[in-house]
Amino acid sequence: MPKTITKLADLASERAVLAALCQYGLDAYLEIDFISSDDFTDSMNALIFECVFKSISENTQVELSSILSAANDLGVEEQVNNKEEIGFIRSLFNFPIHKSNVGSYAAKIAKLKLSRDLLQTLKACEKELGSISGEEDVMDIVAKIEEPLLEATGDIYQSSSKKTEILGEGLDDYLDFLANNVSDFIGIPSGFPAYDTAIGGGFRRKCVDLIAARPKVGKSMFGDAVALHVASKENIPVLVLDTEMSKEDHYNRILANLSGIEINRIASGRFTENEIEKEKVQTAAQKLKEIPYHYISIAGESFENILSQMRKWIYQHVGFDENGRTNDCLIVYDYLKLMGSEGINAAMQEYQVLGFQITKLHNFMVKYDVACCAFVQLNRDGITKESTDVVSGSDRLIWLCTSFSIFKLKSDEEKAEDGTQNGDRKIVPVVARHGEGLDDGDYISMTMHGRFGRIEQGLTRNEIHENNANRQQGFETQEIDEGEDLISV
Secondary structure, eight states: OOOOSSSSSSSSHHHHHHEEEEEHHHHHHSSTTOOGGOOSHHHHHHHHHHHHHHHHHOOOOHHHHHHHHHHHHHTTTHHHHHHHHHHHHHHHSSOOOOOHHHHHHHHHHHOOOOOHHHHHHHHHHHHHTTTTTTTTOOHHHHHHHHHHHHHHHHHHOOOOOOOOOTTTTTHHHHHHHHHHHHOOOOBBBOHHHHHHHHHSSSSSSTEEEEEEOOOOOOHHHHHHHHHHHHHTTOOOOOHHHHEEEEHEEEHHHHHHHHHOOOOOHHHTTTTSHHHHHHHHHHHHHHHHOOOHHHEETTEEEOOOHHHHHHHHHHHIIIIITTOOOOOEEEEEEEEOOOOOTOOOOTOOHHHHHHHHHHHHHHHHHHHHOOOOEEEEEEGGGGGTOOTTTTTHHHHHHHOOOEEEHHHHHEOHHHHHHHOOOOOOOOEEEEEESSSSOOTTTTTTEEEGGGGGGGGEEEEHHHHHHHHHHHHHTTTTOOOTTTTOOOOOO
């Protein structure tokens, strides 16, 4: 019998698995259903495995005749139906193997297959590194090795033996879990309850929630507010990917938010002149050190390197539970824009680049089972329009995002109608696949306190109009003082 022997092989284990399948049929296969013919290093062993599996899948008794019949159906009769191979197959029915041991032999085969795959990956990495010219960015060079290795090993965490089950089984346990874990949110709360409700319960796993805004409106401060709430109030790891601001800018903004001291006094160092302010900033600094708020500047980075950084963060700072599921976390991406990538060329239009990025980003979130809040820039139409066509590449973006919201300044008319106590900004959930969104024309009022790095949620437009109507009809309503009923992050 010809052999195709490679490194990292165990022909004895392969023979033991085949023998168990021949002798115990389906009972044995149910113990080793995590391997396939591709896991065998001997080409003939792989063919025999396929023939035996075909017999089992057709509910046929595993015998020499059924194996040869399956070989004929598979078109491999010439390779299997000869004196040497028939003798080998006959020996399998007499090979000493107990059904309880077949799982350990199969596990060994699977681990050797993984080792061979990793070795092949390393060889591919060696080839990639051999093409380095020296002009590349250091992190892009590292990504050529890091990404394929993490992809290969990540499958270990993500894979599991999945079997069909009656859906109703375990339902009582699920209902008990829900009863003991009552929550207002299905996903991760943003710190803005009205927004969370509109999009369907916060940021969900496997989802990308998009927020679009014009420059200088406060989208970065909004992202920081979300990240700070999730890290400090929910104690959930957050990764902020920033394309524009420096680490020091984030320091100033977050310290101002936590301390109540103006950003300019912190950035200039003048807070040190006042002992009370100094103590407040130091307390805020200690708080920032203790929360799982992570930051990476991605300005000028390729999209492949950004994905690599996200992947590394998950492995190093988030981790997985006992079932291989990624622990709770949130990625805040500020923001999607034109950048280099191996899949992007100079001839591509902006909408094509953004479509490429959202596809890659969405696939990453699905694969690693994490949540993402990402920002994009509105085009000029977004100043007046509140629809899905106010962003380049909108079709692709809307198709792959879970929710799409617009964060913008109110019009002069809206500010006059709402009153100054309800802020000069608004967020409008335009698309909400998991939530009810808002009524047409409705929005959530937002107040930005830029000096203190804070954004607060106010009333919705419908709530404001309802309050005004009640007042006009003579009903008593509680006057809302500035800052009252606002939810601070």
